[in-house]
Amino acid sequence: MLHPWIAQRTTTFDSSGIRKVFDLAAQMKDPINLSIGQPDFDVPEPVRQACIDAIQSRKNSYALTQGMPVLREKLQQQVDAEFGHADRKVFVSSGTSGGLVLTMLSLVNPGDEVIIFDPFFVMYQPLVSLVGGTAVLIDTYPDFRIDLNRVAEAITPRTKLILLNSPANPTGATATAAEIEGLAKLAAERNVALLSDEIYRAFCYDEPFLSPAKFNDQTIVIDGFSKSHAMTGWRLGFVHGPAAVIDTMVKLQQYTFVCAPQPVQWAGAVAMDVDVSGYVEQYRKKRDLIYEEQVEQLFHRFAEHPGYRLTVDLESLTIADAFGLQLAFHVDDFRRHCLRNGLDDIALTLQHEDKITAYEAAREQA
Numbered sequence: 001m002l003h004p005w006i007a008q009r010t011t012t013f014d015s016s017g018i019r020k021v022f023d024l025a026a027q028m029k030d031p032i033n034l035s036i037g038q039p040d041f042d043v044p045e046p047v048r049q050a051c052i053d054a055i056q057s058r059k060n061s062y063a064l065t066q067g068m069p070v071l072r073e074k075l076q077q078q079v080d081a082e083f084g085h086a087d088r089k090v091f092v093s094s095g096t097s098g099g100l101v102l103t104m105l106s107l108v109n110p111g112d113e114v115i116i117f118d119p120f121f122v123m124y125q126p127l128v129s130l131v132g133g134t135a136v137l138i139d140t141y142p143d144f145r146i147d148l149n150r151v152a153e154a155i156t157p158r159t160k161l162i163l164l165n166s167p168a169n170p171t172g173a174t175a176t177a178a179e180i181e182g183l184a185k186l187a188a189e190r191n192v193a194l195l196s197d198e199i200y201r202a203f204c205y206d207e208p209f210l211s212p213a214k215f216n217d218q219t220i221v222i223d224g225f226s227k228s229h230a231m232t233g234w235r236l237g238f239v240h241g242p243a244a245v246i247d248t249m250v251k252l253q254q255y256t257f258v259c260a261p262q263p264v265q266w267a268g269a270v271a272m273d274v275d276v277s278g279y280v281e282q283y284r285k286k287r288d289l290i291y292e293e294q295v296e297q298l299f300h301r302f303a304e305h306p307g308y309r310l311t312v313d314l315e316s317l318t319i320a321d322a323f324g325l326q327l328a329f330h331v332d333d334f335r336r337h338c339l340r341n342g343l344d345d346i347a348l349t350l351q352h353e354d355k356i357t358a359y360e361a362a363r364e365q366a
């Protein structure tokens with residue numbers, strides 16, 4: 001029974017699915033928690049230092065609602081350079097989630113439909129329900145491709161918004177250039193708003209990132225520093241789109257989140273100049289690693305060195321070295337270790353690289 005104080009709007013969604021998964025995981029041996037997108041690297045040092053400096057120099061008051069000039073103007077320059085749209089305006093939000101909430105509040109009327117590609121980021125559907133909208137799900141299983149004909153068929157007179165997330169959470173799928181261009185043009189033709197969640201844009205491994213805003217100047221883009229700079233706890237995001245939409249969101253931010261934390265905004269301006277390509281490369285390598293043959297290639301590196309005998313079967317990997325040491329791994333344990341610790345940190349690799357050097361030195365002396 002609903003507690004008499006609880007508002008009706010909170011009852012249109014629940015979090016029982018998430019609880020079920022946690023209960024299930026509690027019964028598993030050594031599960032890996034991929035439920036929240038927490039990067040496995042820390043906030044880069046210059047960014048941490050910039051935040052400390054901002055705090056120490058007393059930049060601790062409320063920020064301007066639309067964002068501190070130090071960050072907002074830098075973001076505006078970056079957006080202008082990328083898109084060159086006369087009417088594209090930026091504001092700083094309280095995380096990408098803040099941008100998402102404000103988009104829904106600003107655009108979706110009760111009864112409006114919002115098209116979402118399934119599977120989707122956990123917040124999308126509850127937020128549509130919260131503002132009284134109806135989520136219209138388009139199934140993208142099993143290959144997570146966007147079928148433009150199905151999108152065209154799903155658009156009705158009630159459709160207000162299409163939500164695109166590429167690269168996508170939770171699948172990691174990146175929409176093709178044809179899908180992005182097609183969707184952008186379809187939204188423009190049918191006069192439907194297009195929201196592009198670009199929080200993972202830094203993580204395009206096989207082709208450069210492409211925004212639908214390139215093809216549709218009315219696209220609303222939400223983005224942030226949580227994933228690219230591991231700033232998940234700092235709550236820093238930004239939104240850009242047509243000025244009238246952005247002004248409405250800023251008006252609503254004033255009465256909800258108020259502003260993104262001021263010291264974090266100073267640090268965000270520094271973060272924009274930090275090269276994150278090393279982290280991206282680490283993720284790419286781990287992505288590659290989970291492909292079976294890629295894992296095997298890694299295993300075979302050891303076999304290429306003299307003094308190593310390597311045996312791999314479907315389940316286990318055994319490495320015997322010239323010094324009589326024998327190591328055996330379950331293939332899944334090895335893969336799990338690689339995913340958890342990052343490639344630079346794989347004890348096995350380092351251990352064996354040391355041994356390779358030692359072995360080669362010993363051979364030279366003999």
Ligand SMILES: Cc1ncc(COP(=O)(O)O)c(C=O)c1O
Binds near residue numbers: 094096168223
């Ligand atoms: C697709 C997507 N959008 C938005 C967010 C929210 O990010 P933020 O931490 O900036 O609020 C996440 C976080 O996991 C996400 O995966």
